[in-house]
Amino acid sequence: MNAEADALSAARDAVKDADRKHVFHSWSAQDLIDPLAVAGAEGSYFWDYDGNRYLDFSSALVYTNIGYQHPKVTAAIQEQAARLCTVAPGFAVDVRSEAARLIAERTPGDLDQIFFTNGGAEAVENAVRMARLHTGRPKVMSAYRSYHGATSTAINLTGDARRFGNDTATAGVVHFWGPFAYRSPFYAANEAEECERALRHLEDTIVFEGPQSIAAIVLETVAGAPGVLVHPDGYLPGVRALCDRYGILLVLDEVMVGFGRTGEWFAADHWGVVPDLLCFAKGVNSGYVPLGGVAISPAVAATFATRPYPGGLTYSGHVLACAAAVATINVMAEEGIVEQSARTGAELLGPGLRALAERHPSVGEVRGLGTFWALELVRDPATREPLVPYNAAGADNAPMVAFGAACKKGGLWPLIAGNRIHVAPPCNISAEDVAKGLEILDEALSVADAHMA
Numbered sequence: 001m002n003a004e005a006d007a008l009s010a011a012r013d014a015v016k017d018a019d020r021k022h023v024f025h026s027w028s029a030q031d032l033i034d035p036l037a038v039a040g041a042e043g044s045y046f047w048d049y050d051g052n053r054y055l056d057f058s059s060a061l062v063y064t065n066i067g068y069q070h071p072k073v074t075a076a077i078q079e080q081a082a083r084l085c086t087v088a089p090g091f092a093v094d095v096r097s098e099a100a101r102l103i104a105e106r107t108p109g110d111l112d113q114i115f116f117t118n119g120g121a122e123a124v125e126n127a128v129r130m131a132r133l134h135t136g137r138p139k140v141m142s143a144y145r146s147y148h149g150a151t152s153t154a155i156n157l158t159g160d161a162r163r164f165g166n167d168t169a170t171a172g173v174v175h176f177w178g179p180f181a182y183r184s185p186f187y188a189a190n191e192a193e194e195c196e197r198a199l200r201h202l203e204d205t206i207v208f209e210g211p212q213s214i215a216a217i218v219l220e221t222v223a224g225a226p227g228v229l230v231h232p233d234g235y236l237p238g239v240r241a242l243c244d245r246y247g248i249l250l251v252l253d254e255v256m257v258g259f260g261r262t263g264e265w266f267a268a269d270h271w272g273v274v275p276d277l278l279c280f281a282k283g284v285n286s287g288y289v290p291l292g293g294v295a296i297s298p299a300v301a302a303t304f305a306t307r308p309y310p311g312g313l314t315y316s317g318h319v320l321a322c323a324a325a326v327a328t329i330n331v332m333a334e335e336g337i338v339e340q341s342a343r344t345g346a347e348l349l350g351p352g353l354r355a356l357a358e359r360h361p362s363v364g365e366v367r368g369l370g371t372f373w374a375l376e377l378v379r380d381p382a383t384r385e386p387l388v389p390y391n392a393a394g395a396d397n398a399p400m401v402a403f404g405a406a407c408k409k410g411g412l413w414p415l416i417a418g419n420r421i422h423v424a425p426p427c428n429i430s431a432e433d434v435a436k437g438l439e440i441l442d443e444a445l446s447v448a449d450a451h452m453a
């Protein structure tokens with residue numbers, strides 16, 4: 001037993017040493033990080049080399065919608081690797097065509113053509129390129145509370161603080177405020193007022209920017225990274241109507257919320273809104289092999305019917321990624337995972353998280369849909385002052401670090417963003433694991449309570 005533990009410790013140290021020597025990590029000051037060495041994963045759990053198992057309430061980066069290591073998907077990837085590992089994007093190939101068909105069948109309305117990318121940012125990048133070429137207009141609009149990826153256009157579209165280090169002020173982006181009733185930028189008293197004022201603000205911004213200069217509004221259907229912001233009911237239909245009025249394309253970014261996360265195949269289905277372009281990635285194949293893409297309306301596709309589309313990627317529609325997508329979508333359909341996500345939200349996570357809010361004064365708001373929720377942590381529920389300031393670092397962020405450490409100590413891997421925890425377990429998490437996660441959160445929230453004003 002001890003020899004086994006020693007071997008695991010040595011393996012952990014070797015993995016960590018090599019990581020620190022050679023791996024340059026995203027979004028990080030390289031000398032200030034200490035990544036956990038992961039030894040394996042299955043279903044809703046992953047584990048380290050020291051015998052710690054974590055219930056993954058972050059679904060990696062909100063993408064393991066069917067959990068880790070689903071046997072049907074790993075088998076499909078292995079079979080595809082044995083049969084045909086790769087082929088250039090210009091050829092027609094069975095598994096890519098099938099992935100496109102399965103996606104097109106599920107995307108809203110008449111979005112029937114699929115352009116494949118390797119991930120979400122590239123999807124956004126290409127959607128913007130298509131919109132500009134289709135309309136002949138230069139500008140794109142996006143919300144301040146948004147994240148759209150880390151490539152050049154996508155990070156400039158992004159509203160959140162990750163843009164700051166990348167902002168060239170040359171990307172042709174105009175930002176606006178979307179609705180967020182809990183922290184209303186419009187001093188609204190209720191959701192209906194928030195919705196109406198947000199739409200009026202958006203229209204004013206369009207009119208004063210000059211509608212003839214705006215190619216697209218790019219919007220997360222439910223804003224994920226900025227705080228699981230579920231738009232009030234009339235908002236997305238209202239944005240669609242403004243786009244139609246001013247000849248602007250609506251690009252819905254469903255990279256984080258597509259493929260079951262909110263309890264529908266696509267979050268747009270909650271409101272019956274059909275965009276002109278829809279970006280997806282992550283859940284399309286649970287992230288087992290990198291894949292993203294843009295679903296394209298017939299009108300936009302027609303622009304490139306006889307005129308070449310000036311964009312492409314060496315790995316567009318990589319067959320291993322497409323095999324994983326075909327298997328994932330089939331598993332989701334066979335196992336009713338989208339319906340399960342909706343039920344888990346309505347019957348377990350929603351009520352469970354609201355019950356936690358009753359017990360813990362640091363929880364200012366609970367919001368979400370399906371298996372996608374956020375708890376907004378505050379210093380004072382009356383003033384709604386966030387538990388840590390916007391974009392906090394160092395000592396300012398200590399309360400959230402302590403809260404996160406308490407989650408991990410209890411065996412739950414949290415997704416912490418600013419003053420919030422986002423609750424995003426796999427869409428097929430069991431009822432038993434939801435209960436276990438809520439119990440761990442219950443204990444960890446006492447740490448947040450202790451940091452209140």
Ligand code: PLP
Nearest residue numbers: 119120121147148149253255256
């Ligand atoms: N769009 C949204 C809404 C996202 O949440 C993300 C990533 O989290 C992206 C785009 C970027 O995707 P990727 O990291 O695959 O480039």
